[in-house]
Amino acid sequence: MILIADLGATNARFCVTKDSSSFFCEANYKISNFNSLESLCLQYMSDHKLEDLDKAIIGVAAPILGDKVIFVNVNLEFSISQTRRKLFSAGLLVVNDLELQGYAISSLKTSDLSYIGEPKLSDGAKILIAPGTGLGLAGIVNGNVVATEAGHINISDKILRPDLKKIIDRFISDFKRVPTYEDFLSGKGITYFYSSLTENADNALSSEDILSNRTDTYCLQVINLLNYLLSSYLRYMALVWGANGGVLLSGSIVNSLLLEEDYQEFRKTFEDSETMGDFMQSIPLAIVNIENIGFVGGLELSKKLLVS
Numbered sequence: 001m002i003l004i005a006d007l008g009a010t011n012a013r014f015c016v017t018k019d020s021s022s023f024f025c026e027a028n029y030k031i032s033n034f035n036s037l038e039s040l041c042l043q044y045m046s047d048h049k050l051e052d053l054d055k056a057i058i059g060v061a062a063p064i065l066g067d068k069v070i071f072v073n074v075n076l077e078f079s080i081s082q083t084r085r086k087l088f089s090a091g092l093l094v095v096n097d098l099e100l101q102g103y104a105i106s107s108l109k110t111s112d113l114s115y116i117g118e119p120k121l122s123d124g125a126k127i128l129i130a131p132g133t134g135l136g137l138a139g140i141v142n143g144n145v146v147a148t149e150a151g152h153i154n155i156s157d158k159i160l161r162p163d164l165k166k167i168i169d170r171f172i173s174d175f176k177r178v179p180t181y182e183d184f185l186s187g188k189g190i191t192y193f194y195s196s197l198t199e200n201a202d203n204a205l206s207s208e209d210i211l212s213n214r215t216d217t218y219c220l221q222v223i224n225l226l227n228y229l230l231s232s233y234l235r236y237m238a239l240v241w242g243a244n245g246g247v248l249l250s251g252s253i254v255n256s257l258l259l260e261e262d263y264q265e266f267r268k269t270f271e272d273s274e275t276m277g278d279f280m281q282s283i284p285l286a287i288v289n290i291e292n293i294g295f296v297g298g299l300e301l302s303k304k305l306l307v308s
Helices: 037-047 080-086 097-102 162-175 187-198 207-211 217-241 252-257 260-270 277-281 293-306
Strands: 002-007 011-017 024-030 055-060 068-070 077-079 091-096 113-115 126-131 135-141 144-147 246-249 285-288
Touching: 002 037, 002 097, 002 293, 011 037, 011 293, 024 037, 037 080, 055 097, 055 293, 077 080, 080 091, 091 097, 091 293, 097 126, 097 135, 097 144, 097 293, 126 217, 126 252, 135 217, 162 187, 162 217, 187 207, 187 217, 207 217, 207 252, 217 246, 217 252, 217 260, 217 277
Parallel strands: 002 055, 055 091, 126 246, 246 285
Antiparallel strands: 002 011, 011 024, 068 077, 113 285, 126 135, 135 144
């Protein structure tokens, strides 16, 4: 058996596979309740009586730069070699969490996708973007998945319409730096937009509260601003990657933020390029509907451990 773990900055999702085609023993833990990756894995294994597990695939919300892995948006770090030695002596793969999810793209069915516009996924290069606690992006080229830290790019001056510029100016005043796309296209960005528009620093609404309320004027402004910023970001990333095979979005924020009633305006902003309009119009744009895309990607990667 192989453990599959998809560790974001807030939630740690676990499952197990025996055959690389199905998974079971699904569980979800709050990462903030644990002080180490080892204790987190051991808790899951104990809860499900999985003492014989000695192989694992772990996706992490962090860049993989060497043996030591340091999460970006949560206070957690670990050593890959020590984790392999203590828990998974028969095999351990550690990848970026969006890289893990990216391996699921090849096995998606038509029913797993909600298309925004007419073009359908093709064999060309693709990108997968997931706003959450942070903002993840992975590229998929010729079946190879490439992790990135593209969420940390500074927001382009070209898209600064007046309402967005006002929020950016406030952010610069508050934090003494220019915001990145991750600062805004994330859970913390949603609440920051709302507090900026309402001029209420003590806002008690959660990001979920804001996205679910389309009758409140300020909530609707936040939703419209975020959709504009996200579609603009996707346009830039699609051009950088030459993603003529498709641009895919995943995660609970996207599924709350972007409803069918928003698709036409979202697609219009996505295609808004003075020099590459025809190219943008040809790019498939879709939302991934499956809940645990990291598990599906883990199944693909687990095939490497099953033969090792």
